[in-house]
Amino acid sequence: MQHGSVYKLAFGPKAFVVVSDPIVARHILRENAFSYDKALGSYVFCSMISIYGLNVIAPGFHALYLEAMVKVFTDCSERTTLKFEKLLEDIQAQDTIELDLEAEFSSLALDIIGLGVFNYDFGSISKESPVIKAVYGTLFEAEHRSTFYIPYWKFPLASWIVPRQRKFQYDLKVINDCLDGLIKNAKETRQETDVEKLQQRDYSNLKDASLLRFFVDMRGADVDDRQLRDDLMTMLIAGHETTAAVLTWSIFLLSQNPSKMKKAQAEIDAVLGKGRVTFDSLKKLEYIRLIVVESLRLYPQPPLLIRRSLKPDTLPGGYKGQKDGYKIPTGTDIFISVYNLHRSPYFWDKPDQFEPERFLVQRKSEDIEGWNGFDPSRSPGALYPNEIVADFAFLPFGGGPRKCVGDQFALMESTIALAMLLQKFDVKLKGSPDAVELVTGATIHTKNGLWCKLRKRANVQ
Structure with missing residues (x-):
């Protein structure tokens, strides 16, 4: 925050506008949203679902679908805890096991995405297949591309000359072949219907309640295989990485x-x-839900939202900014620094401290003109705090018409996985917290994993 709420950042010949203010973020994401577009391959969980109309489905659909997904989340989380219990049984002389939980969470998230989005069981918790290896290969390449300042992979023949790009093309083919097979099967068994009937479906009794099933049934013969495959790939990579x-x-x-x-x-x-x-029971796990949300505040996924102006605009000055605002020309790339927003001392009390309870307490805007403060009652009935209750000082999934529509999916799977782990095990870091190095790219993750010691809880059989 030392440079102010809005500042220009030069990066070689390119300059970006960095925003760390909720008033300015609200202008870009909601109030003047259609003057901006996602830029530079913005990496947001399930960012492409809206192409297939999921965002126009009534809240009733979301509730029915998410209720069916709870079983998927629970089944996959149970696989993980059973794996840990088996590892403990195999080393009977010891009462603890040491695991890289980041890697384990990555496998868990991959299985959840596979079943929930594709109706495909990767089985990555217990095995490794060519498809799983290819998924991790594409994840590494996506991370590489999000942080490398020269897009050399766009150069002619780079995909054949550069070894890592050859491997990336191979990995993509493996995944695309898998997705093409799933799409073909979904189309051959489709039950084409309209939005109203989709809203009334009993998802709890469907053999296949995946998003792929929904997309194909809604769009029918009009669905474009290549576009659908690309969007499923986006969900696979972004959703998996974020939840882990x-x-x-x-x-x-x-x-x-x-x-x-x-x-x-x-x-x-x-x-x-x-x-x-x-x-x-998920609705009653209030503190677990707040832990997940507070973790997203301190380590937002992604740490940046990227937008490009489609026309000239004047950004508001924001808190302690220029009164006349900031004029920006067409084509300006804007980085909304979610990380800075979430840790701003102007909008959060003790911003660097881990306090899940903070989301239960109202915080008035005081002398901050143009910001409405934090008020939990502003979004009644919501399971999780959102950008509305914090008036855009909290943006874990963006905001406005282009907000990620996969937010509840991601939050609920994280809540269930965390609850089922802590239900069975006590968890401690293997070493010092200072030894856990951060790597910031498309997401914020560790450099060498999160190595922990797990012990079976005494009251759990």
């Missing part, structure tokens, strides 16, 4: 706050006992 990061930082933060870890496990014991998570 959210769970990683939730454990990282809880491990440094033992009292909050105990509070979380006490809520889990009271709500779940030794049972599984259901849609109804």
Whole structure:
């Protein structure tokens, strides 16, 4: 925040406008949203779903679909905890196991995305296949491209001359062949219908309640295979990476706050006992949901939202900015620094501290003209705090008409996975928190994994 809420950042011959102010972010994302477009391959979970009309479906559809997805989230999370229990049984002389939980969460998230989006079981928690290896290869390449300042992969013949680009092309072919097969199967078994009937579907009794099934049934013969495959690829890569990061930082933060870890496990014991998570019990896991949200505040995924101006505009000055605002020409690339916003001392009390309870307390805007403060009552009935309650000082999934529509999917799968892990195990970092190095790119993740010690909880059989 030392450069102000709006400033220009020169990067070689290119300059960007960096925004760290909710008033300016609200202008770009909501108030004047159609003057801006996503730029530079903005990396947001499920960012392309809206192409197929999911964002026009009524909230009732979302509730029915998400209720069906809870079983997928729970089944996959149970696979992970059973794997850990088996590892403990295999080393009977020890009562703890050491694991890279970031890697384990990555496998879990991949299985959830596979079943929830494609109706395809990657089985990555317990095995490795050519498709899984290809997915991780594309993830590494996406990370490389998001941080490398010269797009050399666009040069003629680069995909054949550069070894890593040859491997990337091979990985893409493996995944595309898999997705093409799934799309073909979905189209051959489609039950073409309209939006109204899709809203009334009993998703809990569907053998295939995946998003792929929904897309094909809604669009029918009009669906474009290549566009659909590209959008499914976006969901696979972005959604998988994001969820793994959210769970990683939730454990990282809880491990440094033992009292909050105990509070979380006490809520889990009271709500779940030794049972599984259901849609109804998820609603009662308030503290676990707030832990996930607070982790997203401190380690937002992605840390930047990128927009490009489609026409000349004048950005508002924001808090402590220029009164006349900032004029920007067409084609200006804007970085909305979600990381800076979420840790701003102007809009958050003790911004660098891990306090899940903060989302239950109203914070008035005081002397900040143009910002309406933080008010949990502003979004009644919502399971999770959002950009509305914080008036755009909290943007884990963006905001406005281009907000990520996969937010509830990502939040719920993270909540369930975290609850089921803490239900069965006590978790501690293997080393010092200072030894966990951050790497910032498309997401914020660790450099060498999150190595933890897991012990079976005494009251769990």
